[in-house]
Amino acid sequence: MFAYIVRRVLATIPVMAIVALFVFSLLYIAPGDPAAVIAGDQATPEDVERIRQSLGLDRPYLVRFGEWVFRILRGDLGVSIFTNLPVSLMIQQRIEPTLSLMVVTLLLAVTIAVPMGVVAAWKAGTWIDNAVMSFAVLSFSVPVFVVGYLLAYIFALELDWLPVQGYTPFSNGFGPWIQNLILPAVALGSVYIALIARITRATMLEVLQQDYIRTARAKGAGQRSILFLHALKNAAVPIVTVIGIGIALLIGGAVVTESVFAIPGLGRLTVDAILRRDYPVIQGVVLLFSFVYVLVNLAIDLLYTLFDPRIRY
């Protein structure tokens, strides 16, 4: 197992290198000019050119790429073209809100969706199953921002229970922290609840028809024991896979949610950086996301061994 983990971690190096090359090249050939954005609308073409030179954007591709790679190898993500702040500091400022949003969303989604899927499979064909599946279809179909606006309208503006926007760091206390995260997590989580509930139901239905379940029933095992000990554990591998994919997708979903709820997270940082062509920030964030994807995949692979003893690395 340890050798496998080391192998997988080492395998991230070429993956990250390819991502780095791809991102740098893509930004190099993409249209847009940070110097023009910095100079503003009143600047003359000469001003824009001078700024471009001062930022080093007029230098050849290979020179810029070489410098960037050299910095990355030293663990330096560079400095934002716009803010003059280190990219690592900007990521550090923004990582907590995004991480908090993802964790709360994931917890919410898993704790609601898995029991929903299990119950739907258990009561397959009944009104409970239909209700769960209708909810899943609805959650899947309504865009996150619509859910977000609706929730903000009802729970913030009308009922005045929760804030509309913003983020309070965890260090300010659990209450303020969670207050700011409930609405965004529900908005973002609705899609994942639907996704995980549907997969859980489908997998559970298949497992519940297996011989060993019939055997368990014949031996007099209780319904709860059959569902959660015998069936769910055997259905866990595909569910965990979907949750893993969900984590990766959450990063994309966080972009919209962070905008709707004005959460200063990595999603908004990425979008702002792309719109302004802040190359060092885009490169830094994409590298970070790639690394997270690789780690999530590794974690999912390792989790398989917990649920299915037949899987060995």
Place this chain on the structure above:
Amino acid sequence: MDRRTFLKAGAGAAAFGMAGGVAAPALSQGAAARTLRFVPQANLANFDPIWTTQYVVRNASVMVWDTLYGFDDKLEPQRQMVEGEEVSQDGKTWTFRLREGLKFHDGEPVRSVDVVASLTRWMPRDPMGQLLRTLNEELVAVDDRTFRWRLKQPFTKMKMALGKNATPMAFIMPERIAKTDPFSQISEYVGSGPFRFVRNEWVPGARAVFAKFDQYVPRSEPASWLAGGKRALIDRVEWVVMPDPATASAALQNGEVDWWENPITDLVPILRRNRNIAVDIADPLGNIGSFRMNHLHPPFNNLKVRQAVMTALSQEDYMRALVGDDADLWKVMGGFFTPGTPLYSEEGGAMMKAANLERGRQMLRESGYNNEPVICVVAQDQPITKAQGDVTADLLKRLGMNVDFVATDWGTVGQRRAMKNPPNQGGWSMFHTWHAGADATNPMIYNAVRANGDGAWFGWPNVPSVEAEVPNWLAATNLEQEREAIGRLNRAAVENVVYCPTGFFLGYQAWRRNVSGIVKGPIPFAWGVSKS
């Protein structure tokens, strides 16, 4: 989970809350009343008002850095950091004396050497500064509070240049910071104004914080825009960046923010229904919408084609697309400068106000237009340019032109408009933009109306008859003479279609009613604002 376990968990959660796990709100009521939470028009992504000319940076900078002079609400430059000035008999030497007690935010006194360094950094980045640089004979500090500027010829617009609110403004910074190359960004933010920038609370894209500077010495006169006593009545101003207007609207209604700089027109009726919110015009000088044509390449290197487009153009169509049907919010223009300001002229501009599509079609037929594609580059991420672009595309099609509509983002427009290549080789034929009315009050600060070829703004119009009037305006010694020069300039600009204004429009601002002291102006001024 059985019922007993559930109850235990609930009791545990309640105990956690009482033990302080659920913390009290971060601000007490008193502190909240001394903190103004403001939603700016855009993200404060950097903080050097000389390096960048973005309005949002200028708006934050006026809190932090003071100027020698400041425009009042009559657009007159008034003394601000300057106590007095003397002009020599020949008008070529200006001697300025600074007010006593001026301090930077690091506690150091503001000295003449700081002013000299600040003006030296500002000059290359500003059109009026560039003119001053060509006239400059010597700019020196005489003593700590006196500095002298000797020029090659008289310059009557000195106070205007040093006090204007158009970007970049002549902000005064400490010498060590002002010695930074004007095309590189400063990394230290030591100001001279009524608020100091709290750098360690700055999260670009999310938040910027400004705290009252207790040692600031305001003038004794009442505040009027950038002039008079800039009295900070609140301890902190927190800029909360909200990219989504619907979120900003909800946050204002919910009392989570106090003041929103630019609510979109669609949301104003909702805000007006809330009795805790006041809505009013933000800036009486408004904005001027426009599109610029590339004078270097076909089809718009042909004056008759440009004239055909301007003849057919209905400013009303643009304004309705931009700000809706409330006619109080927009105006059709017969000139290039800001309506309602002293130099606004409609001389020669009657045709701009009388859209005539049929006449435009006829002019286009007579122009020799050969169906060359019009590369119309439109930024879709800016509501103002998007709306204008849609109207233009429709106009050109109805006019009978071959339109290649390039939908893109503002970052790409910024790069592409600087390219002088032919349109079919990565260049462009036209792009849309807008200018704050405050920046369009005279030809020295309004670079869009200049027509000095390669030195002109994007599109590079070359119209000597327009340029000939700029020195005439500069040399004018009274308003009447200024108006005459501007009238002739306006006529020449219309006849040669330097660019196409698409109308003058106003925007709103909104605030909670417990906030007072908010004024209409080209910048959201935080001094004089208080909160109960």
